[in-house]
Amino acid sequence: MPAKSGGTMKANIHRRVLAVGWVCLGLVVTAQGRFEDPPNYTPGGLVPGEARFYGNLEYAKPDGHSLRLDLYLPKDLVEPAPVVVWIPGRDWDAANKKSCPISRFTKLGYAVASIEYRPSKIAPFPAPLHDCKAAIRWLRANASRFHLNEARIGAFGEAAGGHLAALLGTTGNVPELEGSENPGFSSRLQAVCVLYGPTDLVTLGEKQGPKGSVARLLGGPVAEKMALAELASPLSHVTRDDSPCYLYHGKRDRQVPEMQSILLYSALDRAGVRARLRFSSRGHGAWPSDMAFSDIHYFLLKNLAPQRLNPLVAER
Template sequence: MQRRAAYQTDHTSLMTARLHLLMALFCALGSLPGFAGDLPTTDIEYGNVDGLPLKLDLYLSQTKAQPLIVYVHGGAWRGGSKSHPPILALQQQGFAIASVDYRLSTEAPFPAQVHDIKAAIRFLRAQASVYGYDASRIGIIGTSAGGHLAALVGVTNESKELEGSVGGHLDQSSTVQCTVSLFGASNLQTILSQSTEQGLKMRVPALQLLLGGQPTEKPDLAKLASPVAHLDPKDPPLLLVHGDADPQMPPEQSVELAKGYAALKLSVQHVVIPGGKHGGPEFFDADRIGLMAGFFQAHLHKP
C-alpha cells in the first residue's frame, strides 16, 4: 500500500510537471512572431465575393497594441500574392503586419481591387481586440501595382465612391494614417506616354485587363484609378521610393504624385534610388527598411 501510495504521488507529480511544461510551451509559442495562440494567423478570410474567398496573413509578436502595417503586393494587377511579403523586417521594428490578397484583374476589373483592400482594413479594425494590435494606428504600403493601390487607398480616405461593401463591417473605417508607395503608379492617364518600350509591353496588356480597355478608351475609369486625381488637403503623409532607371514603372509617376502633394503643402517624402530598377534588394536593404520604419514610427505614434 505504501509503495502504491508513493507511486501515485510520484505519478501525480510527474503529470503536474508535464502540465506545467505544456503550459510553458504554449505561452512560448504565443510569443513567437506570427503566432496568436489558437487563433489563425494565415489565410484569414476577410471577405467573400460570389464564392471567391478573400484572405490575408497576419504577422504578430508578443508585444500588444502595436501599430499595424497593411502590405499590398504587386504583379501588374493581374498576378502576385500575399505570400512572403518583403517588408517582414519591419516586424522587428515594432509593427504588426497584415499581408492582403485582393481580386486580380483576371478575376474582376477595377475598382474591385480597391474595394477589397478597404474591406480588409475594415475587417482588421473589427478584429483588433482579438489579435491585439492598435486599430487606431494603421499604415499602408505596396510595391509596384500594390504601390499604386496603396496610394489610391491612402488618398481616398472616407471616399464613398471607392469604398464598396465587400466583406461588410461597414461600421468600421477604412482610413489609413500614412502611406508608402514603392515604385508604384500614380496617374493612369499619363503612364503610357512616359513608358519605355519595355514598359509598354507590360503596361498595355495590364491596363487592358484592369480597366477593360486602354486609358484613352476609358478616360473616366482611368482618372478614378489615378491617385493624383483624388488629392485633397486631408490626405495622410506619404513616402515614395522609386528607382531612376526603372524600365517598367516610369519614375515620373512618383514625381507627379510628389508634386501634387507638395502643391497642397501635404507631408511627402520622395526618395530616388540612383540606378534603381523595378524592385530588387536595394529597396529592402537595411537603409531602406530603416527609412520606412522611421516614417511609420513618425506617423503612427500614439497621440
Template sequence: MQLSLPGCPYACNLLPALQYGEVPDVPPWEAPLCLDLLLPSPMPAQPVPAVIYAHGGGWAEGERSSGLYPWLNPLLTAHGFVTVSITYRLSRFAPFPAQIYDAKAAVRWLRSQAQKYHIDPERIGVWGDSAGGHLGALLGMTGDWPELEGSCGSPGFSSRVQAVVARCAPYDFLHPGGELINDAPSPVTQLFDGTITEREDLMRQASPFYYVGPDVPPFQIVHGTLDETVPFEQAERFTQALNEAGNKVDFHPLEGAYHNLRQQQLLPWSDTPWEELGARALSFFQKHLDY
C-alpha cells in the first residue's frame, strides 16, 4: 500500500503488521507484538534514520494505527525517514514494565533489520503522545539498562535511541498531580497494579525524571500550560533537570492548551495544531538525526 502527502519529496510504502517480538501473556488478538512500517519511495541511496511512534491512551487503550495520521509517521517518511508505529502491551493485560520491554524490543528489532530496510542503526529516534510520550522519554533515558530490557525479541542489539520527542507526557510518578493519581484507582495505579504505598520502587523505575544525567539524547518536549491530566509542572521540572545536567532540550510550552493540545477542551479535531507540531518534530529529527 502506498501513501503520499502533497508537496513532499517521497511517497510512503506501508508494510503493516510486521512481527517484532512475542510474549506469552497477551490476548490472542494482540500476540505476537507487531508494528506498521513505512518506507520512503524511492528509497534514498544512503541508509536513512528511523523513528518509532508510541501511541497514547493512558497505557490502557489505543492502537498503533494512530501513527498513520498524516501529521505523524507519514510526514516523516514523506521526508525520507523510515518510521514504525508499534503495538505494546496495555496495562489492562500486563502491568509495567511490560510496556517498556516491548518498546525496547522494537528498537532492537529495527537494528536487527537495518540492512534489510536500509536503516542507519546509529540514527534512531522515538516520539509519542501522553502515555506514548512517557515510553519514548523512558527509552531515551534508559538505553541498554538491563533491568528494563526484557526478552521479547532481537537479543544482542542495543535499545538506545538518539533523539526523543515527548508531548503531554508524565515524567515523575512519585509526584504526579492532576488526574495522575498514584494512591487511588486511576490509569497510574492500573499501570503499576497497585498504589504508591505498594509500588513506590516500581513507580520510580518508570519515571524518566529519576534517570536524568549528562549525555542523554536530545529531547523535544511539548506540553500544554493548562494540561488537566498531566500538569505542566511535570514538563517544566523535567526540562529544568535536563538543562541543569547539560543536555540538549527543545522546550515548547503551548500557552492555554489542555492535555489534548487544544486551547479549548471541546474544539473540533481540525483546530488542534497537529500540522505545526508535526513540522516542529520533523525539524527536530532532521537536526538531531543528522538528516
C-alpha cells in the first residue's frame, strides 16, 4: 500500500538510519582540499550550502538550440559524488533551472545538475525527453572531469519536470525515445523522484481540452495525437527493469489529480519495481515538508549512495 503521511515507528527508524547515512555519505565524499577544478572550467564561486558552482555548461545543441545546465558540487570532494539531476518545470513551456533547491542535496554530499530543455512551444514531444537524456549522457561523458559517480545518477522533478523524470525512469535505453545528442553513453538512472507529475497524458489531456498544457506538449489535441500521448505517458512504459521511483502528491491537487501518481505506483508495484508513494494534504505545487524531504533523502541514500558506504544496503 502507498505510504501515508502519519508518523510511524518505521518512519522513525528510517529517520534514525537516514541520519547515520547522511554522516556516512558526507564523511566519504567531503574532505578538505582534495578536488581540483577541471581544465578549462572555472567555478562561479560558492553558493548557499557551500557548493562549488559551474554555470551554463552547454550539454547539447539540437537543431542549433543551445541547451545548458548548472552544476553544483559539494565544496570539498574526495570520492566521486552521486548526482541528482534537477528537472524544472511547472509547465513544459516554463522550465527555469534556477528553481533548484541546491543545498537540500549538496549539503548531503550529492552533486546537482540543474538542466534546461527545449520548451514545447519550440519543440514538442519527444524533444524535451530527448534533451533530458542528452544531459544525463553528457554527465556520464564528463564524470571524470567533474568528479561525478557515473554509476549513481538520479533525477528529481516537479509537475512537468516530474513527468519527464518519470519517463526517464521508465524508458531507459528505449531507442525511439533516446535522441541523438551525446551518443555512446547510457541514459539509465538509478532512482527518480516525481513530485505531482503527470503519468497518463491521455486521461489528463482529455480533461484539459485542446488548449491545455498536454496539447501544447504534443503539438495538438489528444484526440488527434493519441499515439503520441500514449508514447509520452510513463504509465505506458512500465517494465520490471525500471528505475526505483519515489512519488509525492497532494490530495488537493486540482491540476494533476492524485490518481496520476496512484496509477504509476500501482503499475510499478505490479511489475516488481521498488516504488514508494507519499501523499500530502495540500494542493498542486506545494513543496514537501521537512519530514517528507527526510523520507525523500532516505530513498535517495538507499539508491544512490555507493554500496560499500551505504548503511541501508541490507534493506535492498
